[in-house]
Amino acid sequence: MEVALLTVGDELLSGDTENTNASWLGRQLTAAGATVTRVLTVPDDESVIADAVARYHEAFDAVIVTGGIGGTPDDVTKAGVAQAFGRDLVVPDGVRAHLEAKAEQFAADNPEMVDRYEMELDLDAWASIPEGGQALLTDESFAAGCVVESVYVLPGIPAELKAMYATVADDFDGDRTTATIHTPAPEGALVGAVTAARERFDVAVGSYPRKDDAPGRVKITGDDPETVSEAAAWLRERIETV
Missing domain, CATH: 3.40.980.10 (MoaB/Mog-like domain)
Incomplete structure (x- = not known):
């Protein structure tokens, strides 16, 4: 929707x-x-x-x-x-x-x-x-x-x-599913993993910089919950998380 x-x-x-x-x-x-x-x-x-x-x-x-x-x-x-x-x-x-x-x-x-x-x-x-x-x-x-x-x-x-x-x-009500990963890493350090995740999975992946004392975020969004979950798990293995 x-x-x-x-x-x-x-x-x-x-x-x-x-x-x-x-x-x-x-x-x-x-x-x-x-x-x-x-x-x-x-x-x-x-x-x-x-x-x-x-x-x-x-x-x-x-x-x-x-x-x-x-x-x-x-x-x-x-x-x-x-x-x-x-x-x-x-x-x-x-x-x-x-x-x-x-x-x-x-x-x-x-x-x-x-x-x-x-x-x-x-x-x-x-x-x-x-x-x-x-x-x-x-x-x-x-x-x-x-x-x-x-x-x-x-x-x-x-x-x-x-x-x-x-x-x-x-x-x-809609079908979109979202997962968010919090990371202390700067955006520049996330480019490779984010690009690879976009190519590997049928999801949208965005990275958002740290703000004040809050960590940065990587947000994964898609129509299939299982695919979103798989993409999030794949990313967690490749980027630093908090």
């Missing part, structure tokens, strides 16, 4: 916010056996989002889009996805009712905050999803995420992203 990640946000491109969502999703998907084939970050621009979603939807088994899905002016992620499919944004009655009840409970629990900041939520914007999509709702997020065909639209706030991803995680 090949998955593309599309992270949306001007703040990601400017470096104001670190893109931890992409790395977290990459780890989850790889652990599930899926293969992340693309990671792209785009600005809060509806047409740019639409273009990327349309291209990736055609090219990959699934696309995960993360970004603003609430009701502020720069939350255009869902609108961009709707444009990619040529659909309108709609407000399902059940989704709006869910968010309205949630907003009322929040106001009851936080009256001083609501009064102080004169908070008003655009519930239609928070509840909207592309027509024909499946809404995704969690306790952690006010706004509704959604699934449109094989495109998954999730929040940009990390805690909300993780909670909503958990509701669809079972959709990303």
Whole structure:
């Protein structure tokens, strides 16, 4: 299963916010056996989002889009996805009712905050999803995420992203298997063994340098668990390990 990640946000491109969502999703998907084939970050621009979603939807088994899905002016992620499919944004009655009840409970629990900041939520914007999509709702997020065909639209706030991803995680089971070898050796000393393993076994082998006090890594990935295991054992006999 090949998955593309599309992270949306001007703040990601400017470096104001670190893109931890992409790395977290990459780890989850790889652990599930899926293969992340693309990671792209785009600005809060509806047409740019639409273009990327349309291209990736055609090219990959699934696309995960993360970004603003609430009701502020720069939350255009869902609108961009709707444009990619040529659909309108709609407000399902059940989704709006869910968010309205949630907003009322929040106001009851936080009256001083609501009064102080004169908070008003655009519930239609928070509840909207592309027509024909499946809404995704969690306790952690006010706004509704959604699934449109094989495109998954999730929040940009990390805690909300993780909670909503958990509701669809079972959709990303794959056949990829990974083994990791930790080594104190520098990358230059691994070239021969890594090259030979790639030629000898039907696997992908990558080497990654030491970082701070952590050892380097050799990562073996393939579709057949037995082949991955054999390649890892072969490499362990030829490189220094920790």
